Amino acid sequence: MDGDLAKAIPGVSELFRRARALTVAERAHLVGRLSSAPWALVVGGLRLDGSSLLDVGCGPGLLAHLLERCGYAGTYLGVDPDERKVARARAWLGESPRRAFRAVGVEGVEERGFDQAAIVDVLYLVPPSARAALVAEVASRLAPGGRLVALTSGGGPRWKRAVDRIQERLAVVLGVTRGAVVAPCDGAEVASLFSQAGLLDVRVEDAGAGYVHGFELVSGRREDAGASD
Ligand SMILES: C[S@@+](CC[C@H](N)C(=O)[O-])C[C@H]1O[C@@H](n2cnc3c(N)ncnc32)[C@H](O)[C@@H]1O
Known part of the structure; x- marks a missing residue:
């Protein structure tokens, strides 16, 4: 990992201060997400x-x-079907011509041609039978050559699976997170969904070292324009 990038990730107290527009509970949730992934x-x-x-x-x-802190120079569109989360994102980060948040699922995104897309810690909330369609929807919004990155639970020793399941269920039961289900989705499954969506160069990396949860980072890219001619 790039050392400069790691240094650009804020500490928990800094993030807590930065998110002062939110309630203490909302700031604590953000800090929890920062330190647990x-x-x-x-x-x-x-x-x-x-x-x-x-x-x-x-x-x-x-x-x-985090992208802003790391000097991201492009445009950003964040979408989430939970309008509470989107209101929260707007409240502490604001929007600009380069950054917008919308309370919709990916099927509500009319734009196409994104250079990259991210799905971070989401697929376990999507019913297994609906995951392929969701990944295909995301892939279809990529430009030729565009990259898709997904962080999902998985990898590492078996006890981490148990920790993941308890924490994921608790977040949904307590109403912190909304999802249609809570069903594990590991890197191998995500890689298979990427391939089914036609993505190339699909890779799975163990990303959970040093964390209580097991994580896998899956990446792939859409075929370049004209590559199949
Ligand atoms: C654990 S949170 C992760 C949020 C954010 N990506 C992060 O890492 O901080 C899971 C998010 O997925 C959203 N979600 C649930 N079902 C979804 C779906 N079908 N499509 C898109 N997002 C969904 C939830 O509303 C929630 O905000």
């Missing part, structure tokens, strides 16, 4: 130079904030 690896999997990014299931906007 390998964000430097997620951001490191994305291009920071001028490009466009679609963040599917953006939640309260942590990825948007």
